[in-house]
Amino acid sequence: MTNHVTRAGGTSDSRLTQPAYDIDPDDIPDIVIRRLPIYVRTLKGLVESGSRSVSSEELASLIGVTAAQIRRDLSYFGKFGKQGKGYDIEHLSGAIEQILKLDRQWPMVLLGMGRLGHAIASYRGFSRSSFTIAGLFDADPAKVGEKVNDLVIRPMSEVADAMREEGIRVGIIATPRVQAQEAADLLVKGGAEAILNYAPVILRVPEHVTVREIDPVSALQSMTYYIDRD
Amino acid sequence: MTNHVTRAGGTSDSRLTQPAYDIDPDDIPDIVIRRLPIYVRTLKGLVESGSRSVSSEELASLIGVTAAQIRRDLSYFGKFGKQGKGYDIEHLSGAIEQILKLDRQWPMVLLGMGRLGHAIASYRGFSRSSFTIAGLFDADPAKVGEKVNDLVIRPMSEVADAMREEGIRVGIIATPRVQAQEAADLLVKGGAEAILNYAPVILRVPEHVTVREIDPVSALQSMTYYIDRD
DNA sequence: TTACACTTGTGAACGGGAACACGTGCAGCC
DNA sequence: GGCTGCACGTGTTCCCGTTCACAAGTGTAA
Numbered sequence: 001m002t003n004h005v006t007r008a009g010g011t012s013d014s015r016l017t018q019p020a021y022d023i024d025p026d027d028i029p030d031i032v033i034r035r036l037p038i039y040v041r042t043l044k045g046l047v048e049s050g051s052r053s054v055s056s057e058e059l060a061s062l063i064g065v066t067a068a069q070i071r072r073d074l075s076y077f078g079k080f081g082k083q084g085k086g087y088d089i090e091h092l093s094g095a096i097e098q099i100l101k102l103d104r105q106w107p108m109v110l111l112g113m114g115r116l117g118h119a120i121a122s123y124r125g126f127s128r129s130s131f132t133i134a135g136l137f138d139a140d141p142a143k144v145g146e147k148v149n150d151l152v153i154r155p156m157s158e159v160a161d162a163m164r165e166e167g168i169r170v171g172i173i174a175t176p177r178v179q180a181q182e183a184a185d186l187l188v189k190g191g192a193e194a195i196l197n198y199a200p201v202i203l204r205v206p207e208h209v210t211v212r213e214i215d216p217v218s219a220l221q222s223m224t225y226y227i228d229r230d
Numbered sequence: 231m232t233n234h235v236t237r238a239g240g241t242s243d244s245r246l247t248q249p250a251y252d253i254d255p256d257d258i259p260d261i262v263i264r265r266l267p268i269y270v271r272t273l274k275g276l277v278e279s280g281s282r283s284v285s286s287e288e289l290a291s292l293i294g295v296t297a298a299q300i301r302r303d304l305s306y307f308g309k310f311g312k313q314g315k316g317y318d319i320e321h322l323s324g325a326i327e328q329i330l331k332l333d334r335q336w337p338m339v340l341l342g343m344g345r346l347g348h349a350i351a352s353y354r355g356f357s358r359s360s361f362t363i364a365g366l367f368d369a370d371p372a373k374v375g376e377k378v379n380d381l382v383i384r385p386m387s388e389v390a391d392a393m394r395e396e397g398i399r400v401g402i403i404a405t406p407r408v409q410a411q412e413a414a415d416l417l418v419k420g421g422a423e424a425i426l427n428y429a430p431v432i433l434r435v436p437e438h439v440t441v442r443e444i445d446p447v448s449a450l451q452s453m454t455y456y457i458d459r460d
Numbered sequence: 461t462t463a464c465a466c467t468t469g470t471g472a473a474c475g476g477g478a479a480c481a482c483g484t485g486c487a488g489c490c
Numbered sequence: 491g492g493c494t495g496c497a498c499g500t501g502t503t504c505c506c507g508t509t510c511a512c513a514a515g516t517g518t519a520a
Binding site: 030033034036037038040041042062063064099100101102106108115116118119120122123124125126129130131169170193194195196200202208210212214216217218219220221222223224225226227228 | 260263264266267268270271292293294329330331332336338345346349352353354355356359360361399400423424425426430432438440442444446447448449450451452453454455456457458
């Protein structure tokens with residue numbers, strides 16, 4: 001995690017071009033990075049509604065944060081707005097997508113093809129974004145060979161090789177809890193740099209690998225704390 | 231959100247009893263609350279492995295946080311440990327479950343019975359915890375009447391009434407994006423205090439309603455930022 | 461019984477992200 | 491074309507969660 005973020009070249013949008021050289025990704029709080037997808041999503045909604053530009057104030061009220069926070073967040077990456085005018089929606093949206101490297105397709109492997117794995121494999125939300133499930137894997141020989149959405153389930157042992165061959169660096173873990181760490185190790189062996197973990201375990205991975213947890217049960221378990229009456 | 235947290239009565243475990251009166255839930259950072267389910271989960275894992283007690287140090291390294299943080303987190307709710315000894319695993323686990331109100335069953339309604347809704351309805355992770363899906367709802371008349379795991383899909387218009395009748399205060403939204411706010415409004419109307427939202431939208435809800443987002447696409451989109459090479 | 465090793469609970473210090481507040485520059489209008 | 495006002499970008503302040511550090515309590519062993 002020591003390279004620089006916004007690559008030269010890319011789009012030919014010459015107005016509103018930001019410098020954005022010499023930004024160390026490590027200097028930007030992760031919390032800021034996690035807000036960026038929300039900004040993109042909201043901006044795309046605004047495009048649909050036909051707007052050309054937004055102020056930080058409007059965007060903020062749409063998202064439910066403060067305008068100052070949006071301005072500060074964006075300032076980490078450059079200058080995207082015009083004083084007195086606001087932000088050009090399409091431009092800003094594109095710029096953030098570029099920052100997040102969403103201006104390309106990301107193939108992913110999916111590990112664990114039980115009920116959850118099947119559901120994820122069929123989930124349409126991924127394909128609508130920049131992500132494609134390109135490989136399905138399961139440790140159970142009985143499941144290997146089964147066809148799901150034009151993909152054949154392959155044996156777990158082949159994950160690392162498949163990732164290297166196909167240049168895949170994003171993995172999804174949907175195995176049972178006890179096999180999740182093992183799955184993570186395989187992903188790391190295959191060169192994974194990003195892991196989406198649906199198993200309720202804290203994974204041990206090297207420094208350079210990012211992990212995000214999807215944990216609906218924890219989410220529910222923390223919400224009940226706030227429920228008032230019995 | 232102005233009542234007090236740890237109710238009197240409950241378990242009869244008289245050793246290691248903490249005071250815990252006069253704790254205002256609002257005074258405790260939400261981030262702390264969100265860590266508690268992880269503590270419980272880890273403690274339960276330790277029970278299985280046969281241990282009797284843990285130190286904050288051990289627990290911390292298991293979870294991947296600092297020992298000081300665990301001690302501080304727990305201190306918001308009372309005194310659960312013994313100096314020189316650590317924490318009694320079973321007791322601490324039970325105490326946190328009580329704090330989170332996991333010492334009972336929470337029935338939930340599930341709104342939106344598309345692919346995602348079906349997957350959630352069949353998800354075993356909920357039933358293994360303190361949560362049960364008690365009602366399925368969809369706006370599409372064609373889906374109404376369909377039976378899924380012993381439950382019949384009911385029309386969306388009946389949500390609020392059903393919740394009040396059955397005393398349900400937790401809802402899951404699995405509708406398409408554009409119907410999610412509408413679904414949230416119905417849940418609020420039915421008296422929901424906790425909403426688990428799988429739709430990629432920011433929901434507008436009254437102050438006293440807690441919402442947690444499950445958003446795998448955002449998670450992926452923020453991770454690609456950190457991926458190094460092309 | 462005393463000494464010692466261990467670990468908690470918490471006051472105090474620290475650090476980092478959020479919010480404030482304003483100088484600056486662009487836009488639009490008379 | 492000059493003037494007015496709006497909204498960005500950012501130096502500064504503030505706040506809150508995290509970490510430090512240690513006094514005090516507990517168990518063990520000689």
